[in-house]
Amino acid sequence: MTSDTPGMRRFRCRHRVGRGVVSTVLALVALSLALPTVVGGEESPIEFDQISNMFEPVSVPAQRIRELAELVIAICAGIFLVVGVLLTYVIIRFRARPGDEKREPPQVYGSNNLEAAWTIIPVIIVVVLFLATARTINEVELKEPMEGALEVTVVGHRWWWEFEYPEYGIITANELHIPVSTPERPWPTFLWLESQDVVHSFWVPRLAGKTDVVPNRRNTLWIDTAEPGMYLGQCAEYCGTQHAHMLLRVYVHSEEDFDAWVKAQQAPEVVDASVADGRNLFQRTACINCHTLDGTVADGTYGPSLSHLMSRKTIGAGAAFNNAENLRKWVQDPALFKPGVRMPDMKLTSEEVDQLVAYLVTLK
Numbered sequence: 001m002t003s004d005t006p007g008m009r010r011f012r013c014r015h016r017v018g019r020g021v022v023s024t025v026l027a028l029v030a031l032s033l034a035l036p037t038v039v040g041g042e043e044s045p046i047e048f049d050q051i052s053n054m055f056e057p058v059s060v061p062a063q064r065i066r067e068l069a070e071l072v073i074a075i076c077a078g079i080f081l082v083v084g085v086l087l088t089y090v091i092i093r094f095r096a097r098p099g100d101e102k103r104e105p106p107q108v109y110g111s112n113n114l115e116a117a118w119t120i121i122p123v124i125i126v127v128v129l130f131l132a133t134a135r136t137i138n139e140v141e142l143k144e145p146m147e148g149a150l151e152v153t154v155v156g157h158r159w160w161w162e163f164e165y166p167e168y169g170i171i172t173a174n175e176l177h178i179p180v181s182t183p184e185r186p187w188p189t190f191l192w193l194e195s196q197d198v199v200h201s202f203w204v205p206r207l208a209g210k211t212d213v214v215p216n217r218r219n220t221l222w223i224d225t226a227e228p229g230m231y232l233g234q235c236a237e238y239c240g241t242q243h244a245h246m247l248l249r250v251y252v253h254s255e256e257d258f259d260a261w262v263k264a265q266q267a268p269e270v271v272d273a274s275v276a277d278g279r280n281l282f283q284r285t286a287c288i289n290c291h292t293l294d295g296t297v298a299d300g301t302y303g304p305s306l307s308h309l310m311s312r313k314t315i316g317a318g319a320a321f322n323n324a325e326n327l328r329k330w331v332q333d334p335a336l337f338k339p340g341v342r343m344p345d346m347k348l349t350s351e352e353v354d355q356l357v358a359y360l361v362t363l364k
C-alpha cells in the first residue's frame with residue numbers, strides 16, 4: 001500500500017485527530033489557568049469578586065433551583081459511589097489468578113430477585129427526580145405577575161439588553177435596577193422577556209434560572225431577593241459574533257435607593273450651555289436615527305437609549321467601563337471594543353469626537 005491510498009490517509013488522519021484532542025484539552029487547561037489574569041486585567045469591567053455563582057443564590061427562584069441541583073447531585077453521587085465501590089470490589093476480588101485458565105466461572109441463568117431489584121430501584125430514583133423537578137418547575141415558573149410586583153420588559157438585541165419600566169416611563173440598557181424585597185414590603189420583580197431579533201437567553205445565576213428570550217414570544221421570569229448588591233449576568237444562548245459581550249448587571253437597591261434611582265431616571269435632561277456644540281452635532285448626525293435621548297430630537301430605537309447615559313457603569317453591554325476615555329474610543333470606532341458591533345464607525349474627525357464626548361459625559 002503506497003502512502004497515498006485512501007485507507008492509509010484515513011489512518012493518518014485519525015492519528016492527527018487524536019493528537020488534536022490532547023493538545024486542545026491541554027490548551028483549555030492552560031487557558032483556564034491564565035483566564036483570570038487576562039480577563040481580570042485593568043481593562044476588564046468584570047469584577048471577579050462579584051462574579052456569578054449559581055451555588056450562592058440570593059433570590060427565591062435561584063434558591064429553589066439550587067435545592068433541586070443539590071438533591072440531584074446527592075442522588076447521582078450516591079449511585080456513583082455504590083457502583084464504584086462494587087466495581088472496585090469485583091475487579092480486585094475476581095481478578096484472574098494463575099491457574100484460572102483451566103476453570104470456568106460459575107454460570108448463573110437469571111435471578112428474579114436481582115432483576116426485580118435493578119428494575120425497581122432505578123424506577124423509584126427516576127420517579128423521585130421527576131417529582132422533585134416538577135415541583136420546582138411549578139414553583140419557579142409564573143405566567144402572570146404576582147400581586148404588587150415591579151414589572152419590567154426586557155428586550156434582547158444583538159448584542160445588548162433593553163429594560164423598560166412601563167409603570168415609571170423609564171427605558172434604559174444593560175443595567176437593571178430593582179428594589180429589595182423585605183418581609184414588611186415584599187416587592188418581587190417580574191420580567192417579560194422579548195427579543196428584537198434572534199434567540200437570546202437571560203441568565204443571572206444568583207437571582208434566577210436561565211430563560212430563553214425568543215422572538216415573537218413572551219417568556220417570563222421573576223426575582224425576589226432580600227440582598228442588595230450587584231449581580232452579574234450574561235446572555236446564555238449564542239446569538240452571533242458579539243454574544244460573549246452581551247453581559248448584564250442587576251443592581252438590587254434598598255427601597256429609598258430605588259426610589260432615588262427612579263427619580264433620577266425620570267428627571268429631564270439638564271442642558272449644559274458649555275457643551276452646546278456637541279449637543280448640536282449629536283442632533284445633526286445619524287446618531288439620532290439609532291438612539292433615543294430625551295429632550296433632543298433623537299428618537300431612534302435601534303441602539304440603546306442614551307438618556308442618563310452616565311448613570312451606567314459600563315457601555316457596550318459590559319464591554320468597557322463607562323468613562324470619558326472609553327466613550328471617546330467607542331464613538332471613534334465602536335468595533336474596537338466589539339468587533340462586528342451594529343453601531344457603525346461614523347468617520348468623525350477627532351475634534352467632532354471630542355465635542356460629542358464632552359456632551360455625552362454631561363448626561364447624568
Ligand code: HEC
Pocket residue numbers: 158159160173174242285286287288289290291302303304306312314315316317327330331338341342343344346356360
Ligand atoms: C446604525 C445605528 C447607530 C448609529 C448611527 C449610532 N449608533 Fe451608537 N449604538 C448603536 C448600537 C446598536 C449600540 C449598541 C452596541 C452594543 O452594545 O452591541 C450603540 C451603542 C452606543 C453607545 C453605548 C451605549 C451603552 O450604554 O452601551 C454610545 C455612547 C453610542 N452608541 C453613541 C453614539 C453616537 C454618539 C453616535 C453618533 C455619532 C451613534 N452612537 C451612532 C447603534 C448606532
Ligand SMILES: [Cu+2]
Pocket residue numbers: 200201235236237238239240243244246
Ligand atoms: Cu447571546
